[in-house]
Amino acid sequence: DTAVSQTPKYLVTQMGNDKSIKCEQNLGHDTMYWYKQDSKKFLKIMFSYNNKELIINETVPNRFSPKSPDKAHLNLHINSLELGDSAVYFCASRQQGNTEAFFGQGTRLTVV
Amino acid sequence: QQQVKQSPQSLIVQKGGIPIINCAYENTAFDYFPWYQQFPGKGPALLIAIRPDVSEKKEGRFTISFNKSAKQFSLHIMDSQPGDSATYFCAAAGMDSSYKLIFGSGTRLLVRP
Known part of the structure; x- marks a missing residue:
């Protein structure tokens, strides 16, 4: 019954790869955000x-492209991953x- | 203009103590000041929030004090418990920027038994 759920919880990938993170909310909200939390x-x-x-x-950077197929979902696609992209994304x-x-x-x- | 400055970076208190975390902002368009609590491996969770039309708000053991003229606000945790050990973030937001949260740098609180 998680209100805001993200998948995956952990993602380890190599530099240069393209990856996506998915987010879904079941609260009926109409506004969604992506935040980045760095190592500090x-x-x-x-x-x-x-x-x-x-x-x-x-x-x-425009390597990051969000996509919202409907108001309950907001996905984040990242192209050409760099070491500096390592962080927790909320x-x-x-x-x-x-x-x-x-x-x-x-x-x-985690980008390795 | 968009910054929110938070101090201290870390804080250790004994059980029952009253940790105080302070924040300062610059943008006078901010009209919403929440505090978030984050445990390791979890997302931030709203603890308590205040609007600038009041100087204090209390919810359970948590109190926000707000000083509009000084552009400062602070979180007090009364009778702190080991379970309160977490990272605390102040934030500010305004209707003019769609309530995007501008976070302080966080305070890591440890409450010793």
Whole structure:
């Protein structure tokens, strides 16, 4: 009954590969986010979607491409993975009109 | 303008102590100030939040104090317990930026039995 679920939880891959992380929320929210948490635990927003439309795109390399097939899903595709992409990626969701954001359990990406 | 500064980086208290974590912001457009708690291997979870129209908010053992003129806010944990050991993040957000959360750098709290 997880509210915001991400798959996979762990991902180990080689430099140069392309990988995707999936996120689904069953809260009926219309806004979803991707955040990146680096090795120093610093959390920074990457993208935000509202009703499948991109509304926030922070300064993120264009190797990162989010896709929202419907308002319950927000996936993150990363091309040509680099060592510096190693981090924990969190999906979050919020209902427009409310302020509380709910986070998934994270995907730990390790690029070797 | 978008930064949220958090201190201290780490904090150790004895059980029953009152750890205090401080945050400061610059952007006056922020109108929502949450605190998130994160345990190892888990996502951040909302603990308590405040709007700038009040100076204090209490929920259970957790209290936010807010000073609008100083652009500072802090988290107090009363009667702290070992189970409170976690990393705490302050954050700020505003309606003008679709409530994207700008996080502080985090405080690792250890409560000793």
